[in-house]
Every structure is written in C-alpha cells, then in structure tokens.
Amino acid sequence: MRYRTVPKNGDKLSILGFGAMRLPLNEDQSINEAAAIAQMRKAIDAGVNYLDTAWPYHNGKSELVLGKALKEGYREKVKIADKLPVWMCDNRRDMESILDRQLEKLGVETIDYYLLHALEGESWDRIKALGVIPFLEDARAAGKVTNLGFSFHGTNEDFNRIVDAYGWTFCQIQYNFLDTQNQAGTAGLKYAASKDMAVIIMEPLRGGNLSRPEAPPRIQALWDTAEIRRTPVEWALRWVWNVPEVTVVLSGMNRNEHIEQNLAIAEQAEAGSLTDAELTLIDQVADKYRELMPVGCTGCQYCMPCPAGVNIPGCFEYYNSGKMFEEPQAMTQFRYAVFNGFVSGKQTQASLCVECGECLERCPQHIDIPERLKDVADYCETEGIGEIVKQFMAGDQSHSS
Incomplete structure (x- = not known):
C-alpha cells in the first residue's frame, strides 16, 4: 500500500480509503454484517488505514457495523472519518447529541477525522451562524474529535470561501476525470492543497x-487505442491518484474482487506516473463521454446566478449523468434531490425556472436552457422524492433533537 502525508499533522494515510456507504446487503436490504466486517478487515490487513462513514449511511447502521469491525485490535490500526449531518442541527444541543451518539455507535472515544457533511454555500452560512466552529473546537479540546474538515457539494466560489473561513486540516470533494470543473473541481482541489489541506x-x-x-462502444474504442491496456476502473483510479495534491481516494468496496482489484491498482498508482499520451487519451475519453451527454453543458457557470434560484449546471450534471450512464431513474432522482436542496430546504431544482431568458444571453454553448430544464424536471423530479430523501438522510431514527 502507498501512503501520502497529511500536511498539517504528518499522518500517513493510505491512498485507498474504505467508504462505508455501500456495504454488502442481505436480501432484505439490511447490511450483511459478517461480510461487511470481513471486507473492512481484509482491506485493513492489506494496509488501508482510512475508513469513512456518516450518520445517514445505510439508514444509520453504517457507523454501528464499522464499530464492530474495529474491535479485536483493529481500532488501533486505522483513522476513522465520520460526519456531522448539518441539516439535522438547529442548535448546539443537536450537534452535541449527534456527536455523542456517533461515538457510542462507533464504540470509540475519539473520531480522528470529523467533517461537516455535504456543505454548500447556504448550509455553511446556516451552520456557521449556529456556532458550529466553537462546537468543533470544544469537541476537539474534549478529545472527542481530532482533525476538522468538511465534505462539499456546491459551487467552486462557495468552496473557496469555506476553505478560507477556518484552518481546516482536510476536505472531501467529488473528483474524477469528468468532474474537473463541476463543484470544487481541479481549481478547488489545488486551492485547498495550497492551504496545506489534505484532500x-x-x-x-x-x-x-x-x-x-x-x-459504451465509442468509449471502449478509445481505450483500445492505448499502448498499455487497462480496465476502465484502472484508468479512472490511476487518473485521480496521478494528481499529487490528492491524499486519499475513497472507494465503496462491497465485493472481495473489488477490494483486491483496487488494492492492486493502488500498488502501481504513483503521482505523476501517467504519460502525456495516456493523459491525452483520458481527456479524449472524457470529451467523448460529454459528447454522449443529452445536454452539452460544460459547467462553466456563466449562466449563474439564476434569478429564480435554479442551480442550472448542477441540474444538468445529474440529468446528464443519469442518462449517459443509463443508471436507474430512481437513483438519478435521489441524487438530484439531495444536491438540489430537498433536505436543506434551499431548493434549486429545474422546475423553479420562470423562463426569464437571462441565461440564454450568457451561455457560451448556446443551450436553450429553459427548454432543457423542462426535460430535467420531467425526468428527475417526482412527487414525494423530497420525503424519501429526508427519511434516508435522517439515518438513525432513534435520535431526536
């Protein structure tokens, strides 16, 4: 296993992290605890030392199963990452109650890496006003958490101001060879790293x-031109690990073959190890994927801000992804609803469009944005999805604020 150093504390973290959001399931969709524990320990035994969970994962059960996996001496081998569900906090008492419950579920005295979960501009402003920074600092002083950070799902502009708002040790962002300009993107990754944050x-x-x-056939035809043949998963992971500013890459591994495959790729994934020709090929693949997208949005943000509050690039991103990869429509709808504020209350969905036309004048791709937003709304918005998302994000129903 390869390791990279956290600048602010010197921790050596495995470049492959274990994400406990997609654990193996039984037929009734409950976690297969025996398999999940065995898989986490298999990864730890192979050198993985960063395990990531969160309050809502598996309806509040992920933290419990991770806690069981860390018994019998495994706790001492790893760093645990967990997250404060900021959408569930209306006051400091909520923050304290949730953190104490998380420590109880994990069966630990300290959470090594503690994040504010799924921030964007509005949620950051709200939780900051509720006093989350003094809460985090007091929790650290009490030994309940060690390193402070946040995960992010907003715009690059909001990302930078959250980075600048506090001396965070680390952050967590969505990043792959298609998402270089979406959300934090490459610019945000490099900005965080310039502040000595682990990413x-x-x-x-x-x-x-x-x-x-x-x-897809046209994508595979490009991969087949490579001098060194690799699987799609190896190309994708090695592209991320090629970036020296990346500290850990999380993978939701729920099959033994996934663990073995990712471990093998990680062994070869040095920063800067891909050739210029290979990077050019990956760029070509990314361009081809974008060509297959139903809406030719590049995420440039020139259409923003929308007077009606629509997150135009974000709406197109989830619609494009769902269509391009032929994922189940319900999955697209769920991810779209989370991103567009059905939990936080600050909704930014496509159906808010009033067809004012301001975006049409600013779009360099000349997309008929109001018309395409109708397509997005028809596909991604369905009655009741907001309540489904809220129930999932609430996670452990035993908590009451």
Missing part, C-alpha cells in the same frame, strides 16, 4: 459508472 476524494468512479467492465 480526500469521493466518487472517483462517478458512482461506479466509470468502472463498468463494458464501457
């Missing part, structure tokens, strides 16, 4: 879409 990567495979054994 943890989520969705390196775009929810598994970039690792499908059978890529």
Whole structure:
C-alpha cells in the first residue's frame, strides 16, 4: 500500500480509503454484517488505514457495523472519518447529541477525522451562524474529535470561501476525470492543497459508472487505442491518484474482487506516473463521454446566478449523468434531490425556472436552457422524492433533537 502525508499533522494515510456507504446487503436490504466486517478487515490487513462513514449511511447502521469491525485490535490500526449531518442541527444541543451518539455507535472515544457533511454555500452560512466552529473546537479540546474538515457539494466560489473561513486540516470533494470543473473541481482541489489541506476524494468512479467492465462502444474504442491496456476502473483510479495534491481516494468496496482489484491498482498508482499520451487519451475519453451527454453543458457557470434560484449546471450534471450512464431513474432522482436542496430546504431544482431568458444571453454553448430544464424536471423530479430523501438522510431514527 502507498501512503501520502497529511500536511498539517504528518499522518500517513493510505491512498485507498474504505467508504462505508455501500456495504454488502442481505436480501432484505439490511447490511450483511459478517461480510461487511470481513471486507473492512481484509482491506485493513492489506494496509488501508482510512475508513469513512456518516450518520445517514445505510439508514444509520453504517457507523454501528464499522464499530464492530474495529474491535479485536483493529481500532488501533486505522483513522476513522465520520460526519456531522448539518441539516439535522438547529442548535448546539443537536450537534452535541449527534456527536455523542456517533461515538457510542462507533464504540470509540475519539473520531480522528470529523467533517461537516455535504456543505454548500447556504448550509455553511446556516451552520456557521449556529456556532458550529466553537462546537468543533470544544469537541476537539474534549478529545472527542481530532482533525476538522468538511465534505462539499456546491459551487467552486462557495468552496473557496469555506476553505478560507477556518484552518481546516482536510476536505472531501467529488473528483474524477469528468468532474474537473463541476463543484470544487481541479481549481478547488489545488486551492485547498495550497492551504496545506489534505484532500480526500469521493466518487472517483462517478458512482461506479466509470468502472463498468463494458464501457459504451465509442468509449471502449478509445481505450483500445492505448499502448498499455487497462480496465476502465484502472484508468479512472490511476487518473485521480496521478494528481499529487490528492491524499486519499475513497472507494465503496462491497465485493472481495473489488477490494483486491483496487488494492492492486493502488500498488502501481504513483503521482505523476501517467504519460502525456495516456493523459491525452483520458481527456479524449472524457470529451467523448460529454459528447454522449443529452445536454452539452460544460459547467462553466456563466449562466449563474439564476434569478429564480435554479442551480442550472448542477441540474444538468445529474440529468446528464443519469442518462449517459443509463443508471436507474430512481437513483438519478435521489441524487438530484439531495444536491438540489430537498433536505436543506434551499431548493434549486429545474422546475423553479420562470423562463426569464437571462441565461440564454450568457451561455457560451448556446443551450436553450429553459427548454432543457423542462426535460430535467420531467425526468428527475417526482412527487414525494423530497420525503424519501429526508427519511434516508435522517439515518438513525432513534435520535431526536
């Protein structure tokens, strides 16, 4: 296993991290605890030392299973990352109650890496006003958490101001060869690194879409031109690990073969190890994927801000991804609803469009944005999805604020 150093504390973290959001399931969709524990320990035994969970994962059960996996001496071998669900906090008492419950579920005295979960501009402003920074500092002083950070799902502008708002040790962002300009993007990654923050990567495979054994034919035709043949998952992971500013890449591994495959790739994944020709090929693949997208949005943000509050690039991103990768429509709708504020209350969905036309004058791709937003709304918005998302994000129903 290869390791990279956290600038502010010197921790040596494995470049492959274990994400506990997609653990193996039984037929009734409950976690297969025996398999999950065995898989986490298999990864730890192979050198993985960063395990990531969160309050809502598996309806509040992920933290419990991770805690069980860390018994019998495994706790001492790893760093645990967990997250404060900021959308569930209306006051400091909520923050304290949730953190104490997380420590109890994990069966530990300290969470090594503690994040504010899924921030964007509005949620950051709200939780900051509620006093989250003094809460975090007091929790650290009490030994309940050690390193402070945040995960992010907003715009680059908001990302930079959150980075600048506090002396964070680390952050977690979505990053892969398609998401170089979406959300924090490459610019945000490099900005965080310039502040000596460790950068943890989520969705390196775009929810598994970039690792499908059978890529779309026109994509596979490009991969087949490479001098060194690699699987789609190896191309995708090695592209992220090629970036020296990346500290850890999280993978939601729920099959033994996934663990073995990712471990093998990690052994070869040095920063700067891809050739110029290979990087050019990956750029060509990314361009071809974008060509296959139903809406030719590049995420440039020139259409923003929208007077009606629509997150135009974000709406197109989730619609494009769902269509391009032929993922289940319900999955697209769920991810779209989370991103567009059905939990936080600050909704930014496509159906808010009032067809004012301001975006049409600013779009360099000359997209008929109001018309395409109708397509997005028809596909991604369905009655009741907000409540489904809220129930999932609430996670452990035993908590009451």
